[in-house]
Amino acid sequence: MSKELVIALAGNPNCGKTSLFNTLTGSKQHVGNWPGVTVEKKEGKLKVGDRKIKVIDLPGTYSLGAYSEDEVVARDFILKDKPDVVINVVDSSNIERNLYLTMQILETGAKVVLALNMMDEARNKNIEINVDKISKALNIPVVSTVATKGEGINELIKEAIKIGDAKENGLYKIDYGNDVEKEIKLLQEALSECAVSLEYPESWTALKLLENDEYIKKYIEKKENCGNINEKLEKSIENLTVAIGYEPDAFIIDKRYEVISEVIQSSVKKEIIRKESTSDKIDKWVTHKWFGIPIFGIIMFTMYQVSMTFGNGFLGGKVDDACSALGEWAGNTLTNIGTPELLKSFITDGIIGGLGSVIVFIPMIFTMYFFISILEDSGYMARAAYVMDRLMNSIGLHGKTAVSLIISGGCNVAGIMSTRTLDSRKDRMVAILINPFVSCSARLPVYALFAGAFFSGKKIGIFDQGGIVIFSLYALGIIVAILVGKFFSEKVFKGEESYFILELPPYRIPTAKSIFIHMWEKSQHFIKKMSTIILGLVIIVWVLSNLPGGVEPGSKDSLIGIIGSAMAPIFKPAGFGTWQAAVSLITGIGAKEAVVSTLGTVYGVGEENLTTIIQQAFTPLSALAFMVMSLLYCPCAATIGAIKRETNSSKWALAAVVYTCVIGWIAGVLVYQIGKLLGFS
């Protein structure tokens, strides 16, 4: 038995790396995080004959620089974990730019197989690539593939196994010219003094130092015995700047492109047609000065409408029926077999009542992620960032921030993670800190319950009042996010430069498989959350509402009643000073859905009867204030964790908890008090 072969997939964003990964590993995937950072790590397994293969999907990057965590993760994996083979996936229709990363991977000394992916698109663009010639020029195996159709995959794996088992490693080296090579050698010698502790190859490290790689420079500074390297480096850079006429980092980049263009010239035939592609034609409208924003608006509106009517109304309704039927059946069965009253209450009121009130929203969450996956996979999301930039810029925010806010509409944690595409620290911090104000799908259960109880069924013009209330809450969240963002970018992180570089990938019709994998990846955590945090909270709430022994369950004298009563006065000015409301807001910090499930448990009823009870416990005005409060107050535990990780600061996470609670409370009180002044109740 030969040992497990470890293959890493590396490539640019949008090169079809993910489809290749999906084709290779099918459903045997595992998604986790790289240690220490929040970059997603995807692993999968496959078997060829009796050979076990592990495939690791590295983050998509344009280079192996240190511009983002993604790039550091990718290069550290190649250099430190030393996979047996690196499959470098290349978008054949854009081969020149893609080969830049290839050059850098080759320079690490890794064993590389080049997958010329999207060959079909290249052919459509009249780009002819001679596979053998590229292979010869780079001295590595090259396979042409179409990952979405499974073409060339077997051959790719075969080559990978072959090269992975081979001992020899045909080293590839770019000749940077005498001047640079001389300095590399000097630095390399200096590095060998502290090489014992160096985790990277010396020649590679020397090159990176000349490239002015901040990450490696800091890394070397921390090493012992490498102290004097900085002086040597400064001198080297000075010498080179004089010798070649400009900075060595730019020179090295140019040199790599020079080598690439030699490779291309010998092996790629391309008709230069300055003709509009389909993507160009679509972009004419989608990125248009006037039409761009309305198109964006229509797409967003459709997404939320379909999620609400089809996902929540139709599919959610079916699940709701099933839940009530299950509750009834369980109640009857348990009575029939003579179950003690306490256990029966635990199962029907606690578990089925509490959890059921949340499960009904799963179809809506899936529908929403179905749309978000289509928007991302088709390439529209990048256009949205462009279109929104103008609007966002006028209030001092970045276009990519808008995209993170859209994703936050699914889940704040995902939204915060997506801010990693922002290049400057300022833009990123602001985006992270305002994301919690966006209505995520976990808040919808709260809106649906309260708007359903008080506003649905009444019409304003042709519109349903309930729909208007929910829409206004979404709008309020975004307005608050923008106002707070403006404050942060003007008062707190002022003066820092902001950048905007973003690739607009060609439009692609996403495959059903990729959308479903994508959608499943994103929404499965809701199911996980339901069976862990929310179930846990439901049980805790039920237990607390039945203690101390002998007390009327869920009454003011139960433990939970005592806790809630202590908190209730705080919320009195906002019109919902009941202990039940207070308790539900506390558990809502664990997960926002828990607001509803807790109400279900403390009132001891399922969702249907919950509506009736809510109608007695709240007035329309206090219900509105309660919804505003649930929207804006404290982010859920998972979001607080994400803020801490992504800002790398507990202080900011704590600050976020404080300012969201304060803003939420003030907004709730304002709604209630102003409403009362205007004569509403």
Next chain:
Amino acid sequence: MNIPLNSIGVGKYAEVNNVIGGELMCKKLMEMGVNKGNVIEVVRNDAGPLIIKVGEMRLVLGRGMAQKVMVKEV
């Protein structure tokens, strides 16, 4: 004569001479293909960020960044 990229009109082509300013992002831009000798097509250039085409790649570029890309019209 070298002029910044954002003064090139829509539909015009320009050859990159250099990217000024030593920030990290300028280097990233060069690594993505906006470097000496490459020809860029300007697809959009109105109030917001620019859309440019480098080879087969379409790139959105903030105005501030575009100011740092020195080109000559071809």
